[in-house]
Amino acid sequence: MVGAKPSGGETVLEVRDLRLELSAKDGARLPVLEEVSLKVGRGEIVGIVGESGCGKSVLSLSVLGLLPPSIRVAGGGIYNGERKELHRLGEKSLQRIRGKEIAMIFQDPMTSLNPGMTVGKQVAEAIRLHTGASKREAEEKTVGLFRKVGLPRPETLYHEYPHRLSGGMRQRVMIAMAVSCQPDLLIADEPTTALDVTIQAQILKLMKTLREEDGTSILLISHDLGLISGVCDRIAVMYAGRIVEEGAAAEVLRHPAHPYTAGLLASLALPSKKGTRLHSIPGSVPALRERGPGCAFASRCPYAADRCLAEKPALRGVAGSAFPRSAACHLLGEEGGLANVGS
């Protein structure tokens, strides 16, 4: 765990061999995340996709030290742009990073804002906390941010309570709050899941604009591969607490190297596939206690062999690809991998 600190180009976040453990009520220690490694470069939008329960939220919460008390970092590390070991920082140091250097947007805008405080004040509070701005300055800046994220009548809206705003508007407030101190990295945990389809597209577009205007890196978490594929530069596919495939978004979408990614793609309702029957991956993500020694996807994988049940495949480079990408599948050891078997 002590290992050499990561080095390299302009990264704003590096997660290395992260292992998270859940202390269950009966005293059992269950691995929630295993060997998760991930890099987010400056100005990059990295997507994380995976079904419910695969560990996307715990990964994002771990970055800011917001894990519930029952889950702890049991191995590996999390480093920010300055190579600070975030997983070892105390609460006080983390508070200086939260909202200022790394900010978060959560899934449900209906419950993520304080119902008893005006939305303007909730954003201004973050500005005052990190910049020491006066009340007036913070208010002016907030109104400007509201305008920037496309909220109507920003001056009036400042004094509204959250219940007067629609879900999409609240999520825009959340985004304004998150970018208020120009963070290097924005972690968005399913920012559109609770919203209408048309609003979803608007919010994603807004995030893309923020990246272009301010160079904010974004870690975009979703269970909907189709939704984020158009926004992300790179995509990491998670399954049962592990990253099973990772690479440039276009590449992963065109030639999935892992059967799970292929399954996710096949289950997308793409306009090009109109008329054909929708495929869905049979079965569901194994519960924390049911994760055996083999590949966690083996029970649902159409290509599973004996080896898959006995041995966990490691994440490794995929040969014959224009961009660096990797996948964790025994099939890759064979000639051509999944591409040969067909998807």
Next chain:
Amino acid sequence: MNYYFRRLFTLALTVVLVLILTFSVFRVIPGDPALAILGVEASQEQIEMLSEKLGTDRPMAVQLLEWFRGAATLDLGTSLRYSEPVSDLIASRLPVTLILALESVAIVIAFSIPLGIAAARRPGKAADLAVSVLTQLGLAVPSFWMGILLLLLFGLTLNWVPVSTYVGWDENPWLALRSTFLPAAALAIPQIAIVVRYLRTSLLEQLNLDYVRTARSKGLGDRAVLYGHALRNSLLPVATVIGIQFGELLAGSLVIEQVFSLPGFGSLLISAIGNRDYPLVQGLVLFIAASVIVVNFLVDLSYRWLDPKIKLR
């Protein structure tokens, strides 16, 4: 319809219902009120005189209208025993009971909020357990007994506060406050225990909500999250409980005033009941009920400050 208007309307309606109730309670007692007061050995002449004095010789409807008119003009009749207007008697005893009740409410608020916060900050830890033991104790000991204990300890043994020397509010407010402190504390202790429990539960509930995670994700510390965000939202159920408690405090003060020999409503009501002074009993009950209603009205208004969503309705 405007919220305040609607709320005022229900307030008025409740007061009318209380008026009818207080009126009927003394009319449905079987037999002639005058007879009940004077006893079976009274002569017919005495009974007729008293009936005339009480107005009970007139038709029911007239009596009810009289009662309404009296209540509107604060003329609640004349006490049989003291031969003074009931409203004057109430006014003379009001400061004592009022100070006692308000002081108790203040003590409840001043103690239960810090204790509730201490318990909720680290659930299951030492402070939480200590608060839990104290609240169990506070709930188990009746307030009159607590009053006697406090009186013995602080009044007689330690001599910190004056005992059984009530000083008028108008004479010396500071002394008046001090001489009612022990009985107010005795009244407050069981109520503090209840409020602490509500606040603890409510705060823990709020601290688990998503917006608290949002507040932490912007970099706020534990204190800022607690005092700036969660606390106010957790006060709504607490305000309701305190409002309900006001009635209990008034009822409790009737007893505790006896323990501390305070010249408030308690001694007046007990002597009125003992002397079958019906007009006085009726007036006192009406007054106490009306104050409880008004206090709960004020609590309702406080909701609108505590919960912005209510402003819509």
